[in-house]
Amino acid sequence: xxxxxxxxxxxxxxxxxxxxxxxISVEVRTGEILGIIxxxxxxxxxxxxxxxxxxxxxxxxxxxxxxxxxxxTPEDAKRLGIRLIPQEFNLVADLNVYENVxxxxxxxxxxxxxxxxxMIRRTAEVLASLEVQVDPLARIDSLNVAQKxxxxxxxxxxxxxxxxxxxEPTTVLTRREIDLLFQRMRGLQARGVTLIYISHxxxxxxxxxxxxxxxxxxxxxxxxxxxxxxxxxxARRMVGRELSQVFPPKRTAxxxxxxxxxxxxxxxxxxDVSFELRRGEILGFAGLGGSGRTEVAETILGVxxxxxxxxxxxxxxxxxxxxxxxxxxxxxxLSEDRQGSGILTQHELVKNVTLVSLGKYLRGLIDRRRERAxxxxxxxxFSIRASGIDTRxxxxxxxxxxxxxxxxxxxxxxxxxxxxxxxxxxxxxxKRDIYRFVHELAARGISCIFIxxxxxxxxxxxxxxxxxxGGRLVGQVExxxxxxxxxxxxxxxxxxxx
Amino acid sequence: MAVxxxxxxxxxxxxQRLQGLMPLVALVVLFVVSAMISRSxxxxxxxxxxxxxxxxxxxxSYSGIVALGMTFVIIGGGIDxxxxxxxxxxxxxxxxxxxxxxxxxxxVALAAATAxxxxxxLGTANGVIITKGRIAPFIVTxxxxxxxxxxxxxxRQGGMIQSQSDVYEPIGSSSMLGIPTPVWIxxxxxxxxxxxxxxxxxxxxxxxxxxNEKVAQYSAIHVDRAxxxxxxxxxxxxxxxxxxxxxxxxxxxxxxxxxxxxxxxxAAAVIGGTPLTGGRGSIWGTVIGAIILxxxxxxxxxxxxxxxxxxxxxxxxxxxxxxxxxxx
Numbered sequence: 001x002x003x004x005x006x007x008x009x010x011x012x013x014x015x016x017x018x019x020x021x022x023x024i025s026v027e028v029r030t031g032e033i034l035g036i037i038x039x040x041x042x043x044x045x046x047x048x049x050x051x052x053x054x055x056x057x058x059x060x061x062x063x064x065x066x067x068x069x070x071x072x073t074p075e076d077a078k079r080l081g082i083r084l085i086p087q088e089f090n091l092v093a094d095l096n097v098y099e100n101v102x103x104x105x106x107x108x109x110x111x112x113x114x115x116x117x118x119m120i121r122r123t124a125e126v127l128a129s130l131e132v133q134v135d136p137l138a139r140i141d142s143l144n145v146a147q148k149x150x151x152x153x154x155x156x157x158x159x160x161x162x163x164x165x166x167x168e169p170t171t172v173l174t175r176r177e178i179d180l181l182f183q184r185m186r187g188l189q190a191r192g193v194t195l196i197y198i199s200h201x202x203x204x205x206x207x208x209x210x211x212x213x214x215x216x217x218x219x220x221x222x223x224x225x226x227x228x229x230x231x232x233x234x235a236r237r238m239v240g241r242e243l244s245q246v247f248p249p250k251r252t253a254x255x256x257x258x259x260x261x262x263x264x265x266x267x268x269x270x271x272d273v274s275f276e277l278r279r280g281e282i283l284g285f286a287g288l289g290g291s292g293r294t295e296v297a298e299t300i301l302g303v304x305x306x307x308x309x310x311x312x313x314x315x316x317x318x319x320x321x322x323x324x325x326x327x328x329x330x331x332x333x334l335s336e337d338r339q340g341s342g343i344l345t346q347h348e349l350v351k352n353v354t355l356v357s358l359g360k361y362l363r364g365l366i367d368r369r370r371e372r373a374x375x376x377x378x379x380x381x382f383s384i385r386a387s388g389i390d391t392r393x394x395x396x397x398x399x400x401x402x403x404x405x406x407x408x409x410x411x412x413x414x415x416x417x418x419x420x421x422x423x424x425x426x427x428x429x430x431k432r433d434i435y436r437f438v439h440e441l442a443a444r445g446i447s448c449i450f451i452x453x454x455x456x457x458x459x460x461x462x463x464x465x466x467x468x469x470g471g472r473l474v475g476q477v478e479x480x481x482x483x484x485x486x487x488x489x490x491x492x493x494x495x496x497x498x
Numbered sequence: 499m500a501v502x503x504x505x506x507x508x509x510x511x512x513x514q515r516l517q518g519l520m521p522l523v524a525l526v527v528l529f530v531v532s533a534m535i536s537r538s539x540x541x542x543x544x545x546x547x548x549x550x551x552x553x554x555x556x557x558x559s560y561s562g563i564v565a566l567g568m569t570f571v572i573i574g575g576g577i578d579x580x581x582x583x584x585x586x587x588x589x590x591x592x593x594x595x596x597x598x599x600x601x602x603x604x605x606v607a608l609a610a611a612t613a614x615x616x617x618x619x620l621g622t623a624n625g626v627i628i629t630k631g632r633i634a635p636f637i638v639t640x641x642x643x644x645x646x647x648x649x650x651x652x653x654r655q656g657g658m659i660q661s662q663s664d665v666y667e668p669i670g671s672s673s674m675l676g677i678p679t680p681v682w683i684x685x686x687x688x689x690x691x692x693x694x695x696x697x698x699x700x701x702x703x704x705x706x707x708x709x710n711e712k713v714a715q716y717s718a719i720h721v722d723r724a725x726x727x728x729x730x731x732x733x734x735x736x737x738x739x740x741x742x743x744x745x746x747x748x749x750x751x752x753x754x755x756x757x758x759x760x761x762x763x764x765a766a767a768v769i770g771g772t773p774l775t776g777g778r779g780s781i782w783g784t785v786i787g788a789i790i791l792x793x794x795x796x797x798x799x800x801x802x803x804x805x806x807x808x809x810x811x812x813x814x815x816x817x818x819x820x821x822x823x824x825x826x
Contacts, residue, residue, distance in 0.1 A: 365697040
């Protein structure tokens with residue numbers, strides 16, 4: 001058995017007195033590829049952020065080579081040879097490859113000027129060792145995603161990384177690029193580099209990893225040889241319960257058509273999208289990232305301008321030139337990008353709840369009493385954990401922020417609600433709440449479009465699922481035909497005309 | 499029902515309250531220090547004379563009125579560097595209107611209406627170019643700063659304009675219940691601005707726009723409209739201030755009138771606790787900020803500090819105010 005490169009002892013982390021990681025003790029063995037799996041909110045990111053110096057643990061110790069270390073900043077981690085390759089790349093698009101590799105660690109010559117030659121040479125060496133064909137002088141924005149990822153890895157290797165932590169490296173890669181990545185990961189392993197690999201794709205985890213660590217709700221579940229852990233067993237341990245318990249019973253909706261979209265086209269973004277949404281229906285929108293699901297929502301909302309196509313609400317064509325028109329037509333939207341376009345984190349809970357619906361509370365001036373009563377009612381109804389309705393949202397957890405975001409959409413009293421990745425980055429309990437709320441809304445006659453990348457929730461929530469690929473609707477699955485395989489066939493182009 | 503998180507709550511409320519009170523604390527400290535300095539340099543109790551204090555308020559009111567509008571612009575994530583030049587251009591046309599109208603009360607009213615309408619129109623123009631042209635507010639208003647000043651200079655060929663009215667100057671120097679008219683108007687406008695910011699839909703919207711434009715857009719807020727209105731407001735305030743100030747002086751110089759008003763108004767807002775990053779702000783904070791600046795000027799004068807050095811002190815105060823905001 002190889003000795004431990006990194007060891008954590010009872011690592012715990014709290015955010016504003018909410019414990020998100022409970023006493024994790026694991027050993028990362030020198031030269032292994034360790035997989036970490038768990039649902040969103042399981043604590044994977046928190047753990048690796050502690051190892052890479054982005055967070056400092058509330059409790060516990062980290063040992064490297066058997067010696068206790070104090071990792072307070074990413075610089076500290078780097079000195080110890082620990083490098084994180086984040087999901088969102090940390091590259092400056094306007095600079096070229098070698099400038100990014102040496103960003104913040106520029107080599108300087110005698111006069112204090114940059115030693116470009118040396119930096120270019122070293123970059124080329126590292127890239128060559130990775131067998132990557134990228135010009136050190138190429139600008140980052142001229143590279144594709146797989147190449148950018150290699151630049152990130154090169155950036156780590158240029159400074160003798162011993163532990164490389166990869167957060168969801170394959171989400172944006174094609175199968176061929178993934179194979180290539182795995183090949184290179186094995187190459188690194190052969191050179192003695194230790195890797196931590198985080199992914200939702202369990203088959204890939206089984207394929208590439210030596211051992212697998214399972215986390216759930218911030219707690220250690222198990223750490224086992226990958227060979228001993230079949231994919232369905234991984235899933236069971238991640239979830240810790242049967243899926244059917246999570247989702248409310250499905251409903252079938254055969255009421256009148258609430259929303260009809262005909263031939264909606266935004267050049268280069270979505271092409272000829274047509275569908276119907278019935279009253280009280282929960283209609284799923286599945287597809288890979290970038291397949292155009294969010295863009296359909298944004299076009300219905302009027303944020304994007306359609307060049308062709310019609311939108312009919314309750315049978316009447318509506319002109320949607322922007323979100324104000326959409327709100328007037330009774331359309332609500334729960335944004336996929338909570339902090340980017342959903343809520344104002346710097347503002348108080350109550351002001352967020354009534355941001356869209358403020359008109360309801362006007363009696364000349366804002367009737368604060370009624371406004372506050374409404375906010376209190378949502379806090380109660382959605383069991384939002386906050387110290388009060390005057391708390392700024394930056395102090396709330398992701399799940400509670402998402403509930404506020406939902407309250408904001410609902411307070412405008414939409415008859416059609418588009419929820420886009422409604423459970424992204426929130427914990428299991430909050431997820432279950434969100435499913436229940438959406439189900440209740442549908443039961444009250446609100447028509448929902450449910451956009452999600454997590455297939456199990458699309459499968460669990462919807463009685464009809466539309467699948468998108470490359471900006472087009474390529475398939476529809478209904479009833480018992482809604483399975484992960486069937487959806488993926490359409491999403492990846494095995495089935496359905498493009 | 500909210501679940502209490504006692505520590506978080508205490509931390510929060512204290513911090514927010516502290517931030518809100520800082521300008522007032524600064525004003526009180528400055529007041530005490532000024533009173534002590536005025537005593538020690540041998541002017542007796544001159545600083546504390548009601549006449550002097552009222553004079554500070556009057557001097558603060560002219561840029562203080564514009565600062566009310568500037569607060570909305572900054573909250574919306576913008577900045578307006580053109581207000582000083584705009585004041586000169588608007589002032590020239592206001593006095594010209596007054597003279598052309600014969601200088602009676604009717605002419606005064608006409609001049610005031612012209613000034614306010616013209617200011618609002620020029621502000622709107624700034625706002626439209628910024629939002630529809632998608633150009634940084636800094637650049638647009640830097641350009642219009644140059645344009646407005648140049649237009650004022652061209653109108654008077656670099657010289658003065660004198661009011662030919664018998665009633666204009668008396669209005670500008672008048673008082674009600676012992677308090678100068680401009681100060682009354684400042685207070686009224688501050689009350690209105692405070693209500694607009696805190697109790698109306700527009701106030702919420704401009705905060706949302708400045709806090710996160712995309713969230714505002716997705717929340718069905720007319721983002722561009724809210725921004726344009728903020729520039730129109732500051733323009734209208736420039737109009738009001740131009741009339742009050744030219745009335746007090748009974749004349750104005752196209753070269754110097756309105757000089758440093760952009761600095762004073764932005765500083766008043768920042769000292770009053772409105773962050774330059776936008777998203778939130780306080781009208782009463784801005785009022786206090788303007789008084790602080792006026793008090794500093796008054797104190798420096800009394801202490802006999804070289805008039806040319808006063809800009810240095812003002813600049814340091816502004817930088818210090820921002821530093822303190824950061825730290826809190």
